[in-house]
Amino acid sequence: MGAVAELAERLRARAVSSRELVDASLRRAEATASLNAFVCLDPDGARAAAAQADDERARGIDRGPLHGVPVAIKDNLHVAGLPTTCASRILAGFVPRTDATAVGRLRAAGAIVMGKTNLDEFAMGSSTEHSAFGPVRNPVDEERVAGGSSGGSAAAVAAGVVPIALGSDTGGSVRQPAAFCGVVGLRPTWGSVSRSGLVAFASSLDQVGPIAADVESAQLVLEVLASPDPADATATRNLGPAAEPGRIGLITELADAVPPAGRSVLDRAVAALGGAEPVSLPSTRFAAPAYYVLASAEAASNLARFDGVRYGARVHGDSLAAMIRSTRTEGFGREVQRRVLLGNFVLSAGHRDAYYRRGLAARDRLRAEFDALFRRVDLLISLTAPETAFPVGSRPDPVAMYRSDLLTIPAALAGLPAVSVPVPGPGLPWGVQLMGPAGADRTVLAAARRLEAALR
Amino acid sequence: MSYTPVIGLEIHLQLATATKMFCGCSAAFGGAPNTRTCPVCLGFPGALPVPNEQAVVLATRLALALGATVQRSSAFDRKSYIYPDLPKGYQITQQVQPIATGGAVPVGARAIPLRRLHLEEDAGKSSHGSSSTTIDLNRAGVPLVELVTEPALRSPAEAAAFMKQVRRIVRYLGVSDGNMEQGSLRCDANVSLRRTDAEEPGDRVELKNINSFRFVSQALEHEIARHAALLDAGERVPRETRLFDAKRGVTVFMRSKEDDQDYRYFPEPDLPPLVLDDALLRRAREGLVELAHERAGRWERDWDLRAKDAAALSADRATAEWFEAAVGALGSRDGAQVRTLANLMLGEVARRLNDAGGLLADLPFGPARLAQLVELIEDGTLSVELARKVLGVLWTRDADPSAIADEHGWRQMSDDASIDPVIRAVLADHPAELGRFRAGKTKLKGFFVGQVMKRTRGTANPGLVSARLDALLAEQDG
Numbered sequence: 001m002g003a004v005a006e007l008a009e010r011l012r013a014r015a016v017s018s019r020e021l022v023d024a025s026l027r028r029a030e031a032t033a034s035l036n037a038f039v040c041l042d043p044d045g046a047r048a049a050a051a052q053a054d055d056e057r058a059r060g061i062d063r064g065p066l067h068g069v070p071v072a073i074k075d076n077l078h079v080a081g082l083p084t085t086c087a088s089r090i091l092a093g094f095v096p097r098t099d100a101t102a103v104g105r106l107r108a109a110g111a112i113v114m115g116k117t118n119l120d121e122f123a124m125g126s127s128t129e130h131s132a133f134g135p136v137r138n139p140v141d142e143e144r145v146a147g148g149s150s151g152g153s154a155a156a157v158a159a160g161v162v163p164i165a166l167g168s169d170t171g172g173s174v175r176q177p178a179a180f181c182g183v184v185g186l187r188p189t190w191g192s193v194s195r196s197g198l199v200a201f202a203s204s205l206d207q208v209g210p211i212a213a214d215v216e217s218a219q220l221v222l223e224v225l226a227s228p229d230p231a232d233a234t235a236t237r238n239l240g241p242a243a244e245p246g247r248i249g250l251i252t253e254l255a256d257a258v259p260p261a262g263r264s265v266l267d268r269a270v271a272a273l274g275g276a277e278p279v280s281l282p283s284t285r286f287a288a289p290a291y292y293v294l295a296s297a298e299a300a301s302n303l304a305r306f307d308g309v310r311y312g313a314r315v316h317g318d319s320l321a322a323m324i325r326s327t328r329t330e331g332f333g334r335e336v337q338r339r340v341l342l343g344n345f346v347l348s349a350g351h352r353d354a355y356y357r358r359g360l361a362a363r364d365r366l367r368a369e370f371d372a373l374f375r376r377v378d379l380l381i382s383l384t385a386p387e388t389a390f391p392v393g394s395r396p397d398p399v400a401m402y403r404s405d406l407l408t409i410p411a412a413l414a415g416l417p418a419v420s421v422p423v424p425g426p427g428l429p430w431g432v433q434l435m436g437p438a439g440a441d442r443t444v445l446a447a448a449r450r451l452e453a454a455l456r
Numbered sequence: 457m458s459y460t461p462v463i464g465l466e467i468h469l470q471l472a473t474a475t476k477m478f479c480g481c482s483a484a485f486g487g488a489p490n491t492r493t494c495p496v497c498l499g500f501p502g503a504l505p506v507p508n509e510q511a512v513v514l515a516t517r518l519a520l521a522l523g524a525t526v527q528r529s530s531a532f533d534r535k536s537y538i539y540p541d542l543p544k545g546y547q548i549t550q551q552v553q554p555i556a557t558g559g560a561v562p563v564g565a566r567a568i569p570l571r572r573l574h575l576e577e578d579a580g581k582s583s584h585g586s587s588s589t590t591i592d593l594n595r596a597g598v599p600l601v602e603l604v605t606e607p608a609l610r611s612p613a614e615a616a617a618f619m620k621q622v623r624r625i626v627r628y629l630g631v632s633d634g635n636m637e638q639g640s641l642r643c644d645a646n647v648s649l650r651r652t653d654a655e656e657p658g659d660r661v662e663l664k665n666i667n668s669f670r671f672v673s674q675a676l677e678h679e680i681a682r683h684a685a686l687l688d689a690g691e692r693v694p695r696e697t698r699l700f701d702a703k704r705g706v707t708v709f710m711r712s713k714e715d716d717q718d719y720r721y722f723p724e725p726d727l728p729p730l731v732l733d734d735a736l737l738r739r740a741r742e743g744l745v746e747l748a749h750e751r752a753g754r755w756e757r758d759w760d761l762r763a764k765d766a767a768a769l770s771a772d773r774a775t776a777e778w779f780e781a782a783v784g785a786l787g788s789r790d791g792a793q794v795r796t797l798a799n800l801m802l803g804e805v806a807r808r809l810n811d812a813g814g815l816l817a818d819l820p821f822g823p824a825r826l827a828q829l830v831e832l833i834e835d836g837t838l839s840v841e842l843a844r845k846v847l848g849v850l851w852t853r854d855a856d857p858s859a860i861a862d863e864h865g866w867r868q869m870s871d872d873a874s875i876d877p878v879i880r881a882v883l884a885d886h887p888a889e890l891g892r893f894r895a896g897k898t899k900l901k902g903f904f905v906g907q908v909m910k911r912t913r914g915t916a917n918p919g920l921v922s923a924r925l926d927a928l929l930a931e932q933d934g
Contacts, residue, residue: 078502091501098495100502206724213814233506233727298725301534301793304545305499309591320540347536347720356722 001070001163002027004217008065011057011454018050018057018068018112025070025114028161035146036139037084037155039075041115046070049112057111062173065220067110072156072165075116076123077208078197079103082113086199088121088333090306092313095242100197101229102208103167114162115401116397117152122303122332123173123201125149126404127395130335135392138181140428147177152210154181162220164212172385172408174209177421179431181386182422184452185211186218186445187408189438192237193222194229200302202295203234205412209212215341215421215448216438222441242442248434249279249377254407258386263432265423267381269432272454273447276381281367284410286362289407292402293346293359299336301419338398363413370414374437376387379447382407383433384420407433417441417447425453457688457734459649461680462657463615464607467622468600469632470578470640471514477599478505478548485638489592490710497597499543504726507532509736511575511599514631515555516732516740518571518601521629524559526740528732532575537717541580541591549576549602551721555730561605561625562749563618569606575730576600594640601631605656607646612676619643624748628773631743633692639904642667647676648693649683658687662697663707675700679707720912750777759783760791765798775801778816778823785827797830804844808851821854842866843915845855869916875908875924878916882907883928902927 010016026043053068073079076086078096083090120130128136128151136151139159140143146155150167154177157165167174169187178185186209193208200206210221219247229235270276308314308327315330317323346355397400411418416438420431438445457496476483479496495503519526533551554574560567609615623641634641643666650677651655666675683693697711752766770776779801786793799806829846832838838861849860861867869875882904883890893900908921
């Protein structure tokens with residue numbers, strides 16, 4: 001659907017109405033239904049909101065660049081009145097009464113919620129194949145995955161259904177699907193965007209972020225989302241001002257992890273930015289194992305509440321314990337069950353020291369190394385994923401799947417802002433990732449815009 | 457064989473906040489089931505905890521009052537277990553970095569050392585029927601402070617005294633209502649026996665839910681006897697958790713240590729470290745008051761009050777403050793006046809309050825009136841008996857005690873000129889008794905005093921009556 005700035009200009013000039021944009025979005029969603037990007041569409045709600053947005057504009061009210069612009073929301077974020085499924089059977093029938101803070105802020109800025117997008121169940125996955133509603137297909141090549149876990153949001157933007165969408169990034173779930181689908185994906189600094197109303201996967205890693213057709217659109221969303229929220233005790237950060245991105249570091253360990261085709265894409269990006277100095281982040285080799293230990297530990301705890309007692313699906317059992325067991329066995333998919341088991345294992349009395357504590361130690365080390373690097377350089381660069389979109393159904397081995405997040409995990413573990421910028425060219429899209437120190441989201445985005453312009 | 461009990465207590469106190477620990481729901485006791493709930497305390501997906509500042513202030517206040525070391529930065533952890541009345545599948549508590557460590561609770565002459573104080577949230581309540589279980593989550597998320605002692609208590613009586621002292625202190629500070637019937641004060645105990653000739657204590661048993669002062673001592677008595685019998689028979693005490701059966705007065709097996717849950721503790725990622733800034737500390741300090749035992753000690757020193765009276769009057773904060781206000785209104789704070797005041801409060805005032813079931817605060821008169829009454833007793837205007845009558849009037853309306861006395865003609869007859877004629881008349885009217893008195897039946901003096909009091913409708917000063925009676929009887933002899 002294009003860039004938000006362009007849409008905003010046309011809306012302001014009355015060259016198009018929000019109602020027309022919504023209708024176009026709905027038509028496009030229908031035309032691309034085979035992508036399976038949406039879990040649910042809300043035509044009536046979207047049309048009503050668009051009519052209100054147009055009415056406001058007619059009365060001279062302008063809520064800013066998102067006023068009247070359609071957005072899609074990953075289905076692990078609450079939208080009042082629409083079911084939140086997390087692409088899981090276990091949440092059947094769960095309808096939140098209030099918006100997630102991020103959704104509420106978008107709506108207050110005038111954005112129109114079109115519907116909820118498909119995802120890996122509870123955001124656990126890198127391909128959006130682990131969904132109770134079936135896999136999302138990549139708009140560039142429908143035989144391939146859209147990446148994950150925010151595959152629905154990335155596909156919806158890439159297919160032109162919406163100009164912007166919200167995703168959530170725990171280990172790379174915004175950036176990697178953005179890269180696979182050839183769009184922009186931003187993971188903001190942890191603690192700058194409220195998680196209230198985001199169904200938790202791994203709280204210390206989860207971060208809501210935008211997926212958009214271009215960097216500026218992603219930034220417009222960030223500016224609406226990023227500020228402290230009294231409903232989230234960890235959302236306390238204000239972003240720093242944009243600084244001129246100066247020295248850029250190329251993380252050699254991450255550069256060495258990609259195949260030659262990827263390496264040449266990375267070199268193109270580095271050249272477009274005027275060069276980068278090689279730097280070392282030795283603990284990246286512990287990052288993925290540490291991530292799967294820590295994220296699974298938190299996931300096991302966060303998902304303990306889905307017991308069939310208070311809401312969602314309930315499968316009968318002859319005793320309380322049997323009811324809870326049947327509900328969870330039938331309600332959760334295989335990948336979620338695997339991570340719950342893994343998480344409880346690494347937290348258990350006999351194994352906590354060997355796994356969970358070492359995971360924390362690796363994370364601390366990685367953070368310290370990032371801190372040291374950011375005293376030398378302003379930004380870091382790598383590819384977003386070590387690969388392009390792979391064929392649907394081609395990765396039955398979970399550990400092979402986990403490798404897709406190798407390059408996005410380090411910034412996630414350290415809570416850093418990171419953006420994936422698409423690299424156009426022949427063949428499937430690649431993504432290049434820029435990372436900055438905590439709070440330097442605007443600086444990261446400024447560099448991303450320069451990169452985007454240079455690559456065009 | 458002789459043994460010394462080694463007892464440690466874990467006390468859970470509900471903090472006296474208006475709202476729950478991590479959400480805005482009412483923390484009040486009761487309510488229709490599940491009406492005091494929201495997405496946070498129901499554990500709905502997407503809902504996040506936000507710490508209740510007032511709970512932090514109250515826990516800090518208690519820690520300061522007990523001389524504990526308050527941590528400027530503490531942290532929350534998740535304690536995981538599956539139970540239907542635990543909505544999130546974990547309880548938010550402070551396992552690794554509690555809000556305070558150390559401190560002590562004075563119990564009699566001993567100071568019982570504390571290990572730690574930490575904040576946590578309560579679970580809900582399950583009611584198991586024959587075919588179903590119902591759950592009430594009104595209590596889920598209510599703020600608790602857990603107070604853990606060192607294993608320093610030496611007898612069941614001391615454990616019960618400890619609990620009473622804790623309740624008195626928390627009520628004084630206003631940090632908890634300490635109401636055991638409503639679960640605001642709960643107790644678990646660890647008990648083991650140490651052979652008197654040994655250094656190390658024996659194997660430990662945990663007792664759950666001994667939620668009354670009586671149950672604490674009963675459960676511990678029973679447990680100590682059970683351990684002693686096992687040890688005497690040369691057996692080991694199995695490490696286990698037991699429940700107190702209040703009906704039979706015995707402890708019963710609940711689970712063995714091997715079956716203990718693995719709580720899979722880890723740092724609560726939804727909450728940043730709990731930092732006590734200066735403003736919070738100031739709020740905690742503002743509510744610090746002199747505690748009962750401290751007050752009682754001061755009264756004993758300054759006013760020469762008897763220890764027993766000081767303890768009784770200081771036990772409840774409202775009573776203590778009322779008493780202090782009355783003392784403050786006394787013209788003089790010499791021991792006699794304060795003691796008379798104490799006697800009145802522990803005697804007539806306490807009796808009347810007890811009969812009527814009221815509170816000092818509900819009385820029509822204030823502490824200054826009682827001080828006035830004491831002064832009337834001390835200057836001889838009123839006898840204690842008359843003062844009681846005046847108090848009876850004060851109970852119904854607020855008025856100057858001396859005006860009340862005047863109204864009813866209750867001023868004490870304290871001069872010879874008024875009393876002598878009455879004594880003479882009594883002696884004249886009872887020649888037979890007088891004869892027997894002269895014959896040596898001196899006990900009849902009491903009879904004459906009584907008659908004088910009767911004729912003066914109790915207004916005669918009994919001391920003076922006695923003295924004048926002696927004088928007049930001697931005169932008549934001569």
